[in-house]
Amino acid sequence: SFRDIFGTKAEADSYYNTPRTWYGQKLFNPSVEQDPLSQEMPFIRKPEKKIGVEDVEFFLSSHYNGTEYDPMGSFASGDDKKQKMFRSIALDRNQSSCILQIRNDVPKKIAGIQWVNFGFYAYSPYVPFYINIDDTPLNYQMASHMVTPDSSAYWLYKSLQVLVEPRYHQFIYQVDNFRDECQSYAVSRISATDEKARELSGKEQTKYLTAANAETAAYITNETKKLISDLTRQALNSSKFQFERGDNL
DSSP states (O other), X not given: OHHHHHOOOOTTHHHHTHHHHHHHHHHHOXXXXXXXXXXXXXXXXXXXXXXXXXXXXHHHTOSSTTSTTOTTOOSTTOOHHHHTSSOOSSOTTOOEEEEEEEOSSSOGGXXXXXXXXXXXXXXXXXXXXXXXXXXXXXXXTOOOSSOOTTTOHHHHHHHHHHHHGGGHHHHHHHHHHHHHHHHHHHHHHXXXXXXXXXXXXXXXXXXXXXXXXXHHHHHHHHHHHHHHHHHHHHHHTTOTTOOOOOTTO
16 A cells, blocks of 8 residues: 555545545546545556546546535535535646646657646646747746736736636636637647658757747637637626616616
């Protein structure tokens, strides 16, 4: 037992670490019944089916979706106490998430892709970056202490988080559609980039992949800004300070 050798069985584990293990194993081994408070869950399980990048993205973006422990209350039988019992994987303190993918069906020099997500993973998309590059898009390089969504991808997605959170049930379906569309675009971009990159080598290939990353990131950045603009307009129209006297005034 790795837990007995290296880990702990403290009270805090019951609401901080163990439930997240339970939910991951619930997703990838749904036939196994376990108690989210159990501290005897196996350290490693073999998934019941092969998993892809999208499965990992869902797990890292999850907050006990579809269970009574979802803090956003998406499960009909959940109550306030249960919804606040456990620390979820996706939460407001999220900063940066990366999925490292090494593919075995393409040439070695284009096999590595790093999927990057800033902000709150349940709202923001994973953006694919080939790793055989010599530069990254400027807005992905750094974030200042000032909130600068126009120049910083980090602050762009943190701003999306602040906008969506108070109106989760109003906006989440639109946000989910946005993330699905970004994922579809990302997959198509990888397919098209692979095809062209196979014809190149050395510095030419690296230069091409660097430019391809910049184009992919720029497109998803722009789609995010369009989403934020749309959601902001909707939020403005839902103010409690709206007041209408009648059509004749």
